[in-house]
Amino acid sequence: MSTEKSVWRKAYEWHEARLPIVTWLDHSLGTKYPVPRNLNYWWNFGSLAMFMLAVMIFSGIVLAMHYTPHATMAFDSVERIMRDVNNGWMIRYMHMNGASFFFIVVYIHILRGMYYGSYKAPREVLWWIGLLIYLAMMATAFLGYVLPWGQMSFWGATVITNFFSAIPGVGDSIVTLLWGGFGVDNPTLNRFFSLHYLLPFVIIGLVFLHIWALHVPGANNPLGIDAAPSDKIPFFPYYVMKDVFGLAVFVVFYFVVVFWFPNSMGEAVNYVTANPLQTPEHIVPEWYYLPFYAILRSIPNKLLGIILMFGSILILFALPWLDTSRVRSGNFRPVFRVFFAIWIVDVLILGYVGMKPAEGIIPTIGMIGTFWYFLHFAVILPVLGWLETPKPLPASISQAVLKPAE
Amino acid sequence: MKKIFLAAAAALALTTGANAAEEVHIPKETWTFNGVLGHFDKQQIQRGFQVYKDVCANCHSLKYVAFRHLGALGYSEAQIRSLAATYQVDDGPNDEGDMFKRPGRASDHIPKPYANDALARAGNGGALPPDLSLITKAREGGPDYIYHLLIGYEDAPAGVEMSPGLNYNKYFPGHQIAMTKQITDGVVTYADGAPNDAAHVAKDVTAFLHWAAEPNLEARHATGLRVVLYALIFAVLAFFAKRRLWKDIPH
Known part of the structure; x- marks a missing residue:
């Protein structure tokens, strides 16, 4: 056995003694990060969200090199990217559809957390930071949608910024501040571009906190019971390999849309240059906002509508206490499972309502859907925790996973 | 007054909405640019x-x-140049400060x-x-x-x-x-x-x-096909690698 260390080994140890970055990485996402052995494929979506964040930042930085944030030039500069910049169409379609796929991934990630009770003690702060990431994503996506300066960009910006005018007293001043003037115009576009470039880096910071908060209690698992050390396996290589496989499958879906249906998730009217004198027939937000837009529209009072719209997300911050059941995983909660499914259907119906013009039966459905949304969190979940009899929990993960082999 | 205006606007929205509601069905056509290798x-x-x-x-x-883009239609550079030259394009100002017209170029x-x-x-x-x-x-x-x-x-x-x-x-x-x-x-x-x-x-x-x-539709489809095939093969390899790695881990 050679006791002589190589010069590389010495250099590595010299550096690690001063800044142990490799050790830190190994503890974060490597061999020193123990993870329950029984995670299913729903647990892949966290790493997929990180992948999409990276895709959005890289493609966005390249787009910003060619884009011109000016009211008279923004639309033309996007078309120049699409036509004359080498592979600009690919970068732009990856970014544009990347936003939708980022939301798809994050919505699945959130729903996974809600079904398996990942927000419950001791992971409440982890859940909160996740919600902050989601809010920052919503803001970033809205700001980004304005940048091509198409008809829906302009009128979407007009409608959304007008929400703030409902705030009593200071509302109008806030709107003027957002616009940088007395209407959506070039100053609005300039500040939106600046903020659209800033917020992703805020999201990176929040992602670090999210992962840090994850490492304190460790990952939840499909059984929702605390994992014994013997039931944990190192993140590398096991979950790295599993995430790589999941990523390969995911990008197939992503690239099929990017390369064959790049405009399927957008609005045709956004290929018309912004025109402040002509309102589009109906203004629809991007699909990922639709349920919240439906909540806003179904309330006849503007201020109350806005409070409920933001409240529909803010109420999630209280979820760890609204859900009074001590059992984490929905697998052991037969009644919760039913109501969880109903709630998902309710959100999908709200999404449909948000897409349709507010006429006929649509506003009524929207109101019922909104009522059920809040009923689920404010009444059903707390009461369910007291009334429901959960199925017996396994004593350990190994007991549960080894049972079929017996 | 404001209420009356709002009511009128709402009524208008309802009627135009009703017009829009009787949506016309647009029959689907076959196009060479649809499909995997459209x-x-x-x-x-x-x-x-x-x-x-x-x-x-x-x-x-x-x-x-631009005229230069028309190369994608199969025109030669000479054809594009002579086509462009049949147009009169605004240019200027010249050294005298006047705007003038000149025959078009491929870059116009x-x-x-x-x-x-x-x-x-x-x-x-x-x-x-x-x-x-x-x-x-x-x-x-x-x-x-x-x-x-x-x-x-x-x-x-x-x-x-x-x-x-x-x-x-x-x-x-x-x-x-x-x-x-x-x-x-x-x-x-x-x-x-x-x-x-x-x-x-x-x-x-x-x-x-x-x-x-x-x-860029053709380049998009061609690139897409290569990208997706690559991802599919990679996914299959990753699947077997994952299964082999996890062989002895009950989960």
């Missing part, structure tokens, strides 16, 4: 360009298309028929002919809609009150369109002898306009 038929989009040049270009601009964008929107409106009864560079992407229904709009002119059904100067079109939202019927049988004669009845001409010009809106 591509443009160069002969067809050359014919379509001829239609644009001889018919549409009298009123509609195509501002994002196709000149607009009207100097500005006001002039375009004045020449078209107040209606603005939209730029066509993105038209197949900028309308719900895409190329299918544009094609059917072009041949969708009919006599107004009995009982439909037409506004003066507007024409009945089966596929236009609200059915009243300022553009008159332009694509008629024999409106152009093709050098390659392809059929020039209204339906074929409309199809050709729509295919050309889709190229104008999505000039």
